[in-house]
Amino acid sequence: MSWIDIGALEDIPRQGARVVKTAHGCVAVFRTLDDAVFALSDRCAHKAGPLSDGLVHDHKVTCPLHGWVFSLETGQALGADQGSVPSYPARVEAGRILLDAARLTAGATA
Amino acid sequence: MQKLVVIGAGMASGRMLEHLFEAAPGEFDVTLFNAEPRGNYNRIMLSPVLSGEKSYDEIVTHDADWYARHGVHCRFGERVTAIDRARKVVLGASGDEVPYDKLVIATGSNPFIVPLPGHDLDGVVAYRDLDDTNRMIAAAGPGRRAVVIGGGLLGLEAAAGLRLRGMEVTVVHLPGHLMERQLDPAAGYLLRRALGERGIEVLCGANSKEIVGQDGKVAALRLEDGTEIACDILVMAVGIRPAAALGREAGLTTGRAIAVDATMTTSDPDVLALGECVEFEGQLFGLVAPLYDQAKVAAQTLLGQSAAFVPREVSTKLKVTGCDLFSAGDFAEGEGREDIVFRDPARGVYKRLVLKDDRIIGAVMYGDTADGNWFYGLMKDGADVSAMRETLIFGPGFQGGAPADPMAAVAALPDEAEICGCNGVSKGMIVKAIEGGAHTLDAIKICTKASGSCGGCSGLVEQVLALTLGGEFVKPAVKPVCGCTDLTHEELRRLIRSKSLKSMPEVMQELGWKTPDGCPSCRPALNFYLLVEWPLEYRDDLQSRFVNERNHGNIQKDGTYSVMPRMFGGMTNADELRAIADAADKYGAAVKVTGGQRIDLLGIRKEDLPSIWADLGAAGMVSGHAYTKGLRTVKTCVGTDWCRFGTQDSTGLGIRLEKRLWGSWTPHKFKLAVTGCPRNCAEATCKDLGVVCVDSGYEIGVGGAAGIELKATEPLAKVATEAEVIDITVAFLQLYREGANYLDRPHKWIAKTGGLDWIRERVVDDPDSRRALIERFDISQSVYQKDPWADHVATRAALYTPLADLTKEAAE
Numbered sequence: 001m002s003w004i005d006i007g008a009l010e011d012i013p014r015q016g017a018r019v020v021k022t023a024h025g026c027v028a029v030f031r032t033l034d035d036a037v038f039a040l041s042d043r044c045a046h047k048a049g050p051l052s053d054g055l056v057h058d059h060k061v062t063c064p065l066h067g068w069v070f071s072l073e074t075g076q077a078l079g080a081d082q083g084s085v086p087s088y089p090a091r092v093e094a095g096r097i098l099l100d101a102a103r104l105t106a107g108a109t110a
Numbered sequence: 111m112q113k114l115v116v117i118g119a120g121m122a123s124g125r126m127l128e129h130l131f132e133a134a135p136g137e138f139d140v141t142l143f144n145a146e147p148r149g150n151y152n153r154i155m156l157s158p159v160l161s162g163e164k165s166y167d168e169i170v171t172h173d174a175d176w177y178a179r180h181g182v183h184c185r186f187g188e189r190v191t192a193i194d195r196a197r198k199v200v201l202g203a204s205g206d207e208v209p210y211d212k213l214v215i216a217t218g219s220n221p222f223i224v225p226l227p228g229h230d231l232d233g234v235v236a237y238r239d240l241d242d243t244n245r246m247i248a249a250a251g252p253g254r255r256a257v258v259i260g261g262g263l264l265g266l267e268a269a270a271g272l273r274l275r276g277m278e279v280t281v282v283h284l285p286g287h288l289m290e291r292q293l294d295p296a297a298g299y300l301l302r303r304a305l306g307e308r309g310i311e312v313l314c315g316a317n318s319k320e321i322v323g324q325d326g327k328v329a330a331l332r333l334e335d336g337t338e339i340a341c342d343i344l345v346m347a348v349g350i351r352p353a354a355a356l357g358r359e360a361g362l363t364t365g366r367a368i369a370v371d372a373t374m375t376t377s378d379p380d381v382l383a384l385g386e387c388v389e390f391e392g393q394l395f396g397l398v399a400p401l402y403d404q405a406k407v408a409a410q411t412l413l414g415q416s417a418a419f420v421p422r423e424v425s426t427k428l429k430v431t432g433c434d435l436f437s438a439g440d441f442a443e444g445e446g447r448e449d450i451v452f453r454d455p456a457r458g459v460y461k462r463l464v465l466k467d468d469r470i471i472g473a474v475m476y477g478d479t480a481d482g483n484w485f486y487g488l489m490k491d492g493a494d495v496s497a498m499r500e501t502l503i504f505g506p507g508f509q510g511g512a513p514a515d516p517m518a519a520v521a522a523l524p525d526e527a528e529i530c531g532c533n534g535v536s537k538g539m540i541v542k543a544i545e546g547g548a549h550t551l552d553a554i555k556i557c558t559k560a561s562g563s564c565g566g567c568s569g570l571v572e573q574v575l576a577l578t579l580g581g582e583f584v585k586p587a588v589k590p591v592c593g594c595t596d597l598t599h600e601e602l603r604r605l606i607r608s609k610s611l612k613s614m615p616e617v618m619q620e621l622g623w624k625t626p627d628g629c630p631s632c633r634p635a636l637n638f639y640l641l642v643e644w645p646l647e648y649r650d651d652l653q654s655r656f657v658n659e660r661n662h663g664n665i666q667k668d669g670t671y672s673v674m675p676r677m678f679g680g681m682t683n684a685d686e687l688r689a690i691a692d693a694a695d696k697y698g699a700a701v702k703v704t705g706g707q708r709i710d711l712l713g714i715r716k717e718d719l720p721s722i723w724a725d726l727g728a729a730g731m732v733s734g735h736a737y738t739k740g741l742r743t744v745k746t747c748v749g750t751d752w753c754r755f756g757t758q759d760s761t762g763l764g765i766r767l768e769k770r771l772w773g774s775w776t777p778h779k780f781k782l783a784v785t786g787c788p789r790n791c792a793e794a795t796c797k798d799l800g801v802v803c804v805d806s807g808y809e810i811g812v813g814g815a816a817g818i819e820l821k822a823t824e825p826l827a828k829v830a831t832e833a834e835v836i837d838i839t840v841a842f843l844q845l846y847r848e849g850a851n852y853l854d855r856p857h858k859w860i861a862k863t864g865g866l867d868w869i870r871e872r873v874v875d876d877p878d879s880r881r882a883l884i885e886r887f888d889i890s891q892s893v894y895q896k897d898p899w900a901d902h903v904a905t906r907a908a909l910y911t912p913l914a915d916l917t918k919e920a921a922e
Contacts, residue, residue: 006914015627015653018913029913033627050669053657053716055630062630064657064665097913104916 001089004101009035009092017052017061022104027088028052029097030072032059037097038072039090045070045083114138114412115200115210117190117356121563122385122401123216124150124172129409131180137413140182141208143200146239147187149177154398154532154563156243160271162608163601166240193360195378212380212412215357215368219350219386219396224259228321233328234344237268249343252276252610257331257341259318261288263426265347266305270433272345273310276609280311280339282331287314292426292437296451297460297476304433304458352387352394365389372418374408384408390419397424398532398563425486425531434475436482439489440464441472452503461503468496481505483570487527520573529570532563537574544578551575592631594623599851603639612644614651628654635852638739638775642847645890658737661910662898663719666712673699673711673722675731676772679746679764679784680707689729697722706743706781708734720907723899732772732897739853740775741843742782744768745793749786749803758803760786763832767801767839773895774887777850777859780843795823798856799842801835808835812842812866813857821857824866827874841873841880844887 012018012031019026019042026042028051036059042052049065059072069078075087089100114130116123119142130138142149150172158164177184185202192201199207221236223229235245246268250256254277258269261283273279281288287298288305302312317334321344330340352367363369363377367389374382384404386396395401400421410417425438441464452461457477463485464472470489475482484506488495495502506522523529525538535558543557554571555561561568576583590596597605602621611617614636618628628636633654640648652660663671675690690709694701697718699711714722723733735742746764750756764784771782784801785792794800796816800823802809807830811823827838850859863869872879902910 004916006916011908011913013653013909016909018909021912021915021917023917026912047667048669050665050716053661053665053669055633055656056653057629057633058626065667065669067630101916 001103002101003091003098004104005096006099007097009037009095009097012037012097015056017054017056019050019052020099020104026050026052027099027104028061029090029099030056030061032056032072035092036072037090037092039088039099040070040072040075041086041088043085044068045077045085046081051085111139112137112211113141113209114212114214115141115143115208116214116216117143117200118216118218118385118387119144119146119148119150119186120216120218120385121150121153121171121398122218122405123214125402125405126214126216126384126408127172127180127182129406130412133409134413135180138212140180141185141210142177142182143185143188143190143202145187145189146241148240149173149184149186151240152563153239156237156240157267157271159240160243160246160268161274162271162604163274165604190356193356193381195360195381198380210380212382214408214412215376215381215383215387216385217353217356217387220353221346222349222351223346224318224348226318226321228323228328229346231321231323231328232326233342234321234346237264237345237347238350246272246343246345247275250275250277253278254342255340256280256343256345257282257339258345258347259283259331260345260347260349261285261312261314262291262347262349263289265345266301268345268347269305269310270308273308274605274609277342278311279309280313280341281305282316282318282333282339283312283314284317285314288312289435289437292474293435293476294441294462294474296453296462297435297437297474300458300460300476301433301435350386350396352389354387357381357383357387365392367394372407372420373411373416374404374419375411382408382411390421393421395421397426399424399534402533402563423486423490425482434477434479436473436475436479438482438486439470439472441474447471450499450503463503465495465499468494468499470495483527483529483531483567484523486531487523490528491526520570520577529574530558530560530563530567532567533559535560540571540574541578544575549575549579549583591635592629594618594625594628594632595621597621599635602636603643606639606643612640612647614640614654630656634659634739638777638852641775641894642890645893650894659739661716661719662723662733662737662902663714664737668713670713670715671719672736673714673719673726674704674708674734674736675726676734676768677708678768678772679744679761681746681761681765682709686729686731689726689731693722693725696725704736706736707745708736708743710736717911720903720910724903727897727900727903733899735772738775739778740780741768741771741773742779744771745781745783745797747784747786747791749784753786755789756786756803757805758786758808759832760784760792760801760803763801763803763808763835764792766832767836770836770840770891771843773897774843774847774891775894776843776847777852778855780846780856782839796821797823799823799839801839806830808832810835810838812869813860815855815857817855819857824860826866826870837880837884838873840887841883842869844883844890845869845873847890848883848886 006020015033017028017030019028027039028042030038042050044051044063046068049063051061053064054061060069062069068081075085077083088103091098152169152171155169189203190200191203199209201207221238235242250272256272256277256279258265258281261281269279269281287295288301319334320332322330322332328344330338332338354364354367357368358364368383368387370376370383370388370390374384376383385401404419407417407419448465450463459477461475463470469492473485523537527537529537539558540560543554548554548557561571591599637651637654641650657665663673697714700713702710704710744764744767746761749760780798782799783792783794783797785794786803794802796814800811809828810826812826814823815821846856
């Protein structure tokens, strides 16, 4: 994997998210209460709502438009809803957030 | 009508009167004395009142209305000083003589005060009635210290309650382990450990020597070994003594208590006695179940029916939230007795059955008490358990190879099995009530009394409901906030206040949240409750707000936002309109005039929000909060400025109201209107608060709605001056902020408070209450009346932009 530095952990509020723009659309990068970092496509599987504006709780996010809940770990919809959003490898090293460049540039289908 | 005098309004006499009025209404003319200045309440529930989980109103069993309906002459707060049996009169403290044909003594018990040096110091309290409870609540507070002498049921409930109020608590207990009358040492240890984890220090085998005072007030407890424990209050909960003095002085036969026969009659055939003040065959009674049996027998005796009281085995549960404990029967070790013990240290579970001659004679459980009633049933019936001895300890679900379905334990119970120990209600009686149409917990409570006293069996009753009704049973009216907690909104607010919880992690830790950091249901509610309760200390948590309140705009279906600047009272001017037009051009917005007399700019991209806010701010405009559970708009008509019919300056008043109120957060959105005459052009009568101006002043209505529900306002007050309109509006808004559940609009909240009278009393009639509400609102406004747009432009603008832009890399 080719890791790319996209910013500092501190740039994202705890229990919050920011987006990274890519040629294939926005990727939402989440920071949870326990300082874990996850990256999912910023388009909800339901009606394409911006997941980066959702409420982050545990390792989950609730979409701001209609309340679908997704696992940040797998991108799978939780509860009664069926569907998933693409997820991207993400990690934190020395306070910097790293995403897999190859996956980001290859887009959601990779 | 026969004259019946009852001395003492406790749980036993209350129940007896119920039986009496039910069986023979109008037969007795009742006078009820009570030394406490109030009527019957559920004394068992004082612990939840102490801890703040319930209020006094919730534990009242008989209210003024009930006494009135049954023609009871209430003499509350009046002690009986003597009984003259020769003349058949009782003498009250007021000097009145009240004659009787029949007399019932139900004086209960007095707390036993250990005669330690210093026991009469200020701050030494017993734990017996509501006044004691209130004294403890008054003395409690975060960081203050309490010592409880006595590690029995009552002492531990007092300790847990005071701890929940934020006090440092030490329990001092003379025997070697806690609750030695109900628990064996192993269960006592687990209980002690669980209390320790809650921050309650427990000293067992500790002998108190002296209560140390300072300036007449309690300061510390000194133990035999010289240890001193500092305290602000000291609670004595070492036991009770029957209050038999009145009977003794009247010449009735007494031992440790007033002696009664099986019909509850004393040595005088016209005098009955029941409850904690009696002894029957040398036995005393302290738990509620036998007291209720006595109440039934006493009522029957009074009605001339034959009935006999038979003491029965009792079981005990501790009412400390989170400490699950069950005990029944005899569990001392002895000749010919066998133990079956089950331990699961990881889960903190301990179960022990004591068997003799193949029958259960005692049961102690800690941590998992679900099977308690089943064992208790086997014990009471004297059932031979030899056939299931191997699997007995695992409970009914494991007998006969049935799967361990949570419902199996209840399904396996025979019809005679007791579900409600307090009221002696069996499973069969509940099933019969359900078949008779009682399909909710409340309905069961009303027709069988099951779960009506300590409430410990509510879960079991619900299981019987679910079992009997199948899918038809829909669980309870009291809904917890969400899946993260079992607490309701009301309980949550009360605990935040009583325990001084001032941050979200503190709430979740102290109140046992089941998730690491809540969910989208509880977090916004908690954030609101905390910022209303502690405006100066709590820091608003944007990450716990819904997207609209976090980004200060209304998110639209395509992920863009709407931006709506505030126009006070719906008035604007050419400069503002010019700035809005420029912004619409610059950011490609659609422009919509709203129902609240504002201009909405739609289709703004998130990353443009800070700059459009900066542009509008430069023209002097602030956020219109069109996206909040907060103060929205004050809609007005043109009033006396222009209108031929206007009676007052409705526009000016609307502007003044909005300037005072804007920026405040409320449980749900809050909309106002001021209209200049009853023609109501500003549509004030379907708002959360609407003012209709008339010649003689202003009519204030509240609780209107024009959403999914359509509702007209109800009149709250009519006043003569603008100043009064503003004061009452502010006070109403603050009362709504402090009282309503999150996401309840005012009309819903008003319905839950039981109508406008309660509200009117606080915001209109009582000037002190009104003033206090206004003060609290203004304190909150000192923090929250600021423009969030300007604030975000200055401090958070970066968060609206992408963290990184990799579109170029892709192109390379």
